[in-house]
Amino acid sequence: MRAEARIGFILLLTPLLLWLGLLIVIPHIDMLIISLRERISFGVYEPSLTQYEKALTEPLYLRTFWRTAVMSVLATAITLLIAFPVSYYIAKMARGRLQQVLFMLCLIPFYVSELVRTFGWMILLRETGLISNLLQWAGLADQPVEMLYNDAAMMVGLVYTSMLFMVVPLVTTLESLDDSVVEAGYDLGGNGLSVLREIIIPHAMPGIVSGCIVVFMLSLGNYLTPTMLGGKDSLWFTEMIYNQFIVRSNWELGAAFGFMLLVLSSVIVWGMLRLTGRTLQETMG
Amino acid sequence: MIPTIPRSRSFRVLYGGYVLLFFLYLALPLTVVAVFAFNDSQFPSLPWEGFTWNWFFGEDRPQIGVFHERGILRSVGTSAFVAACVAVLSVSVGTTNAFLFNRYEFRGKGALYVLMLLPLVIPGIVLGISILVFSSTLANGIWNAAEVDIQALRPGLLLVILGQFSFITTIATLVITARLQKFDRTLEEAALNLGATRLTAVRTITIPFLMPAMIGAVVVAFLMSFENFNTTLMLVGSDAPLTIAMFDRLKEGSTPLLNAVSLLLMLGSSILALVVILFQRR
Amino acid sequence: MTPDLECVDLVKRFGDTTAVDDVSFSVPPGSFFSILGPSGCGKTTIMRMIAGFLDPTSGDIRIKGGTVLDTPPNKRPVNMVFQHLALFPMMTIADNIGYGLRRQGMAKAQIARKVDEALDRIGLPGIGARKVDELSGGQKQRVAIARCMVLEPDVLLLDEPLGALDLKLREHMKIELKALQAAFDTTFVYITHDQSEALVMSDQIAVMNAGRFEQVGTGQDLYYRPATPFVAGFIGEANRWTGRIDRVEGSSLEMRTDTGLAMRATAAHALSKGDTAEIFVRPESVHIAANAEALAQFENRMQGRVTSLLFNGAASRVLVEDDAGETLEVTLPQTGEFASLKRGDKVHIGWGAAQAMCFAGAA
Numbered sequence: 001m002r003a004e005a006r007i008g009f010i011l012l013l014t015p016l017l018l019w020l021g022l023l024i025v026i027p028h029i030d031m032l033i034i035s036l037r038e039r040i041s042f043g044v045y046e047p048s049l050t051q052y053e054k055a056l057t058e059p060l061y062l063r064t065f066w067r068t069a070v071m072s073v074l075a076t077a078i079t080l081l082i083a084f085p086v087s088y089y090i091a092k093m094a095r096g097r098l099q100q101v102l103f104m105l106c107l108i109p110f111y112v113s114e115l116v117r118t119f120g121w122m123i124l125l126r127e128t129g130l131i132s133n134l135l136q137w138a139g140l141a142d143q144p145v146e147m148l149y150n151d152a153a154m155m156v157g158l159v160y161t162s163m164l165f166m167v168v169p170l171v172t173t174l175e176s177l178d179d180s181v182v183e184a185g186y187d188l189g190g191n192g193l194s195v196l197r198e199i200i201i202p203h204a205m206p207g208i209v210s211g212c213i214v215v216f217m218l219s220l221g222n223y224l225t226p227t228m229l230g231g232k233d234s235l236w237f238t239e240m241i242y243n244q245f246i247v248r249s250n251w252e253l254g255a256a257f258g259f260m261l262l263v264l265s266s267v268i269v270w271g272m273l274r275l276t277g278r279t280l281q282e283t284m285g
Numbered sequence: 286m287i288p289t290i291p292r293s294r295s296f297r298v299l300y301g302g303y304v305l306l307f308f309l310y311l312a313l314p315l316t317v318v319a320v321f322a323f324n325d326s327q328f329p330s331l332p333w334e335g336f337t338w339n340w341f342f343g344e345d346r347p348q349i350g351v352f353h354e355r356g357i358l359r360s361v362g363t364s365a366f367v368a369a370c371v372a373v374l375s376v377s378v379g380t381t382n383a384f385l386f387n388r389y390e391f392r393g394k395g396a397l398y399v400l401m402l403l404p405l406v407i408p409g410i411v412l413g414i415s416i417l418v419f420s421s422t423l424a425n426g427i428w429n430a431a432e433v434d435i436q437a438l439r440p441g442l443l444l445v446i447l448g449q450f451s452f453i454t455t456i457a458t459l460v461i462t463a464r465l466q467k468f469d470r471t472l473e474e475a476a477l478n479l480g481a482t483r484l485t486a487v488r489t490i491t492i493p494f495l496m497p498a499m500i501g502a503v504v505v506a507f508l509m510s511f512e513n514f515n516t517t518l519m520l521v522g523s524d525a526p527l528t529i530a531m532f533d534r535l536k537e538g539s540t541p542l543l544n545a546v547s548l549l550l551m552l553g554s555s556i557l558a559l560v561v562i563l564f565q566r567r
Numbered sequence: 568m569t570p571d572l573e574c575v576d577l578v579k580r581f582g583d584t585t586a587v588d589d590v591s592f593s594v595p596p597g598s599f600f601s602i603l604g605p606s607g608c609g610k611t612t613i614m615r616m617i618a619g620f621l622d623p624t625s626g627d628i629r630i631k632g633g634t635v636l637d638t639p640p641n642k643r644p645v646n647m648v649f650q651h652l653a654l655f656p657m658m659t660i661a662d663n664i665g666y667g668l669r670r671q672g673m674a675k676a677q678i679a680r681k682v683d684e685a686l687d688r689i690g691l692p693g694i695g696a697r698k699v700d701e702l703s704g705g706q707k708q709r710v711a712i713a714r715c716m717v718l719e720p721d722v723l724l725l726d727e728p729l730g731a732l733d734l735k736l737r738e739h740m741k742i743e744l745k746a747l748q749a750a751f752d753t754t755f756v757y758i759t760h761d762q763s764e765a766l767v768m769s770d771q772i773a774v775m776n777a778g779r780f781e782q783v784g785t786g787q788d789l790y791y792r793p794a795t796p797f798v799a800g801f802i803g804e805a806n807r808w809t810g811r812i813d814r815v816e817g818s819s820l821e822m823r824t825d826t827g828l829a830m831r832a833t834a835a836h837a838l839s840k841g842d843t844a845e846i847f848v849r850p851e852s853v854h855i856a857a858n859a860e861a862l863a864q865f866e867n868r869m870q871g872r873v874t875s876l877l878f879n880g881a882a883s884r885v886l887v888e889d890d891a892g893e894t895l896e897v898t899l900p901q902t903g904e905f906a907s908l909k910r911g912d913k914v915h916i917g918w919g920a921a922q923a924m925c926f927a928g929a930a
Contacts, residue, residue: 004483012385015378020400023451024407027419031411034418086307089300102308104562109311111554113512115528116547119535120314123321128328130317160314213406221408223515228535238410238515245414245519255418258411269406280399280406475653477640478618479667479718486641489666493657 028262035255051256061240061257068237069264071151072219075158079166079215080208082159087170087207088200092177103171110164118228121157122148125229149231157225162218166211173207174200209276213269220265237261315551322544340545351545360530367442367526368510371449372503378450379457379502380495386458387465404452413519416448441522448516453509457502464498465491504561508554569632571596571754572617572645572722577626579612586612587623588778594722594756594771599748601757601765604775605801610758613775614724617756618647630721641670646715647724651731652707654699660686660710661695667718685713688750704732705740709747716751725757729764741767762802766790774798794835796845796926805847806895809928812842819920822846826891831866832923843928850884850896852922855905855914862917871895873912887916 038048055061090102109117124130125147135141147153177200185195201208226236237257244254273280325337342350351357386398404412417440424438437443468491476486492499514528521529527550531543570593579587586609594600602610615621617628619640627634635643646667655663664685665678673681686692689709694702702710708728715723725744729737745768748755759765765772766786773783774797782794793799800807810824818834822844832846856862859870871887874894883899885908897916899905908914 008483009385009389009391012381012389015381016385016397016401019378019451019454020397023416023447024400024404024412027415030419030422031415034422082307085300086304089304093300102304105308105311108555108558109315111508111558112315112551113528113547113554114514115512115531115535116318116550117314119531119539119543119547120316120318122535122539123317124314160310163311217406217408221410221515223410223518224532238408241410241414242518245417251418254414258414261408262411265406265408280402281395469651469653471649471651471653472655474618474620474640475647475649475655476666477620478645478647479714480641480670481666482641485670490655490657 031255031258034252035259037252039252051253052260054253055256055260060235064235064237064240065260065264067235068220069268071155071158072216073268075155075162075219076212076216078155079159079162080212083163083166083170083211084204084208087167088174090167091171091174092179092182106164106167106171114161114224117161118157118224121153121160121229125153125156148229149234151230151234154226154230154234157229158219158222161222161225162215165214165218169207169211169214170204171207173204177203205276206278209272209278213272216268216272217265220261318544318547319551321541322548324541324544327540340541341549349542351542351549354542356530357527357542357546360525360527363442363524364511364526364528367446367449368507370446371453371510372506374446374450375454375457375506376461376499376502378454379461380499382454382458383461383465383495386462401455401458404455407452409452409513409515410519412451413448413516416444416451417519420444439522440520442524444520444522445517445526448520449510449513452516453506456509457506460502460505461495461498464495468494501561504557508557512554568596570594570629571631572600572756573627573629573632574613574617575627575629577613577616577628578624579609579616579621580624585778587616589626590775590778590780591626592773592780592783594754596754597752598770599745599755599757599768601759601769601772602775603759603762603765603772603801606760608775609778610760610775611726614647614726614756614758617645617722618724619643619645644721645724646718646720646722647726648708648711648715648728650726650728652711652728654707654711654714656699658699659695660697660699660702663699663710664695664714664717666714671718681717685717688716689713689747705736705743708732708740709743712744712747716753720753722754722756723751725755727759727761729759729761737764744768766802774801776801792835793847793924796847799835799847799924799926803849804896805849806853807848808846808893810844810846812838812840812844812925815840820844820925822925824891826893828869828889828891830923831920832925833921835924835926838925838927844925845928846923846925848895848918848923851898853895853897853916853918855885855887855897855900855916857915859915862915864919865917866920867923868915868917870913870915873908873910873914876908876910885914887914889916 035051036047036049037045038050040046055065086106090099090106094102122129126132127144127146127148129147131147132141132145135145136143181199181203182195185199190198221238222236223238223242226234227239230236238261241254241257241261244250244257248254269280322340323336323338324334325339326334338350340350342352344350344353382401386394386401420438424435427433427435427438472490472494473486476490477483481489511526512528514532517526517529518532525533527546531546534543573593575591577587577590578585588609590609590613592600602613604610612621616623619635619638623636628636630644635645655666658666661679661682664682668678668681682695683692686695689712691706691709694706699707699710711728712723729740729744732740741764744755744757748768757765757768766789769786771783772786772789774781774789776797782789782798784792784794789798789802793802799805808822808824808826808828808830810822810828810830812820813823813829814821815834815838820832820834820838822830822832824830824846830846838844854862854865859868862868869889871889873885874888875886877884877886877896881901883901885897885899885905887895887897889895895916899908
């Protein structure tokens with residue numbers, strides 16, 4: 001029995017270790033090593049901190065880095081603000097069939113490729129697009145309006161893309177809130193605002209945290225939306241990674257960028273977990 | 286703010302209106318994509334030039350339809366192949382992971398579990414480049430040592446499959462673990478008691494119990510792989526999966542052909558999604 | 568005759584705690600043997616060791632005379648009805664009952680025949696194609712037993728299988744289980760914390776407490792002749808007094824209670840003057856009367872006041888406070904004589920020394 005259990009354990013452990021070791025841990029270590037070297041000539045490298053120095057001194061890189069971080073936080077906040085009332089409506093106001101249908105309607109757009117969603121926004125927002133035509137038809141504009149290629153368009157796309165990942169955890173936690181608790185809040189003299197602040201939001205906190213983490217990660221790591229909807233000025237950090245790797249073939253700098261993005265996301269996720277006293281297991285598992 | 290607590294009429298109307306607006310926002314881009322797939326024009330935009338099926342079935346340029354466009358069809362095949370490989374691999378490893386975390390207590394289990402979750406919080410692009418970097422380090426190392434060029438380690442389908450597998454496995458593990466946690470271990474004991482060996486008990490009792498979750502995970506993995514963009518972008522070689530092929534065309538300027546592909550994608554994903562939901566309901 | 572099941576000096580320790588402490592017993596073929604004890608007494612541990620899910624720390628388990636310690640659970644000639652039955656929810660009833668036969672590699676047609684036979688014997692013919700969740704609690708119970716019985720085990724283990732049923736069904740299933748055991752003519756080992764289940768069904772009952780067997784015997788033995796204070800307190804109900812022995816004459820004795828009453832009782836084991844002791848008297852052994860003369864034949868007599876009426880149909884009782892201020896529970900006879908008894912009434916009560924069992928006190 002003992003030996004049998006031991007063999008079973010090893011058989012089950014092996015795929016896990018192979019997967020995490022070969023595809024997650026070692027590649028990231030390798031990436032770190034590459035980011036810590038400098039190309040002297042063809043095939044000759046030297047350990048150095050040049051890449052990080054470059055990344056931290058070049059204004060364009062630094063500006064893009066912080067812009068990406070701030071815009072991602074902003075996108076997360078906007079997504080939360082838009083999603084919360086809707087999630088609450090689905091979880092607590094809608095009943096029976098309507099509740100199921102609304103929830104399904106929330107899910108369906110996200111079974112569709114991000115590319116298709118972005119494409120939809122391009123059709124809507126561009127100069128020859130639907131909204132521009134609508135504005136002209138309504139007499140609100142006398143010539144085609146270009147609404148693509150700016151930060152607002154990009155924000156619309158980012159929020160749209162990550163909406164599901166906010167709505168699902170919020171609906172799940174809000175559904176578990178007992179109606180009678182809310183009723184008790186009113187019964188004891190609370191009003192809409194105080195019940196929201198002292199009962200509903202604290203109860204929804206786990207959902208808010210996991211939703212925010214996922215949405216933030218998705219925004220930070222997004223490539224498609226900033227590229228397709230954002231303008232020349234709305235450079236995203238992922239675009240810089242792509243450029244260094246694929247366009248310029250400067251892997252050392254690209255790896256450094258990749259590492260900076262990883263550190264940024266880890267710090268912010270860690271900070272969010274710290275702030276709310278939760279663990280990654282609770283939030284993701 | 287629950288139905289049992291009375292609210293003013295204007296509040297209810299306002300709230301309902303907001304929710305309606307939200308769903309319009311959700312539906313708008315997808316509807317637009319779908320509608321313009323039938324526009325008899327070179328551009329997926331107004332003016333509306335009339336209804337046509339050409340973007341699906343057209344045989345001649347310029348209005349060549351999806352079903353006659355070789356490039357698109359080939360990339361659909363590539364995507365399906367990649368997605369099938371990723372689904373099978375990630376659900377297999379996800380199942381073994383679920384058993385490992387559910388059945389064994391060992392040192393470092395907590396740390397390993399957190400490590401298992403990490404791929405979800407690593408940006409897809411970073412995941413892609415790290416695998417790209419490592420595989421070329423490997424390939425270069427092998428070249429330097431033995432003068433053998435392993436093509437498989439260069440950007441291409443194998444790397445795309447591994448890259449997608451690396452984070453989709455986490456999702457498969459979570460889905461299957463959740464179901465396994467609901468499993469009543471005495472059922473397995475009952476099977477042993479009735480004469481089954483350990484392996485037979487797992488095969489005849491536990492696996493059938495896990496089946497809905499495993500099928501659900503296969504479909505989810507397939508969809509996620511089919512739609513993946515970020516990781517794939519960094520690892521793709523000459524055979525482009527559908528999302529990458531569409532991206533390249535979109536950069537050159539779009540025709541309603543892309544709308545037609547998108548509409549088919551939407552239909553396909555919705556059907557698959559429906560299958561998952563039906564399975565989980567059972 | 569070799570016993571079907573024999574446990575010899577069985578010990579199981581988990582770390583520092585001893586869950587099963589040197590337990591030995593044997594179960595003759597075809598009998599219904601129960602292990603009765605409060606939860607946490609170690610009875611489930613014994614059962615899991617017999618089934619093979621736990622290895623004993625020391626001691627031996629023999630089935631039909633041969634040790635099974637080295638036999639893995641799937642090869643042991645014992646089968647088990649689990650506490651929550653553990654029917655396989657993803658299979659039909661027929662597939663559930665045929666599961667063990669399929670593991671033996673029996674031919675399909677033969678399995679189908681055996682399953683039909685088993686369904687006939689549990690009185691549920693023709694339900695083979697149904698799903699588990701379409702059955703009632705009692706039907707599931709019978710299917711769980713049939714699933715084991717098709718394998719013709721030497722011993723059938725039952726782990727509190729009636730626990731999940733509601734009261735009415737439980738009463739019914741007690742009788743049915745006994746009938747099934749007789750029909751299959753197989754040795755049943757049944758564990759429970761419910762004394763009535765054990766008393767109604769068993770040929771032999773072992774009362775277990777804190778890892779040890781307190782007493783093994785028939786229901787009557789345990790009820791009328793408990794060997795230890797634990798058994799006296801656990802089986803049935805009892806009024807109890809502690810005190811010191813005043814006088815011993817053979818097996819009858821007199822004890823002075825802590826509250827000062829003199830009480831005559833029968834010694835359950837050897838006691839001598841000056842020992843601390845405990846007396847148990849069942850509420851149903853206490854007679855109640857309106858005057859002292861009616862109780863003249865009893866060695867112990869006292870008078871008191873009714874403080875409370877506990878009406879419960881046939882099991883109605885009254886609480887009587889005696890002059891020393893102690894409260895006794897007394898079963899109310901159902902002759903109608905005391906139907907008008909009310910709170911505050913003065914009554915006389917008495918009981919025989921033979922119905923008062925005296926044990927050495929806990930010191």
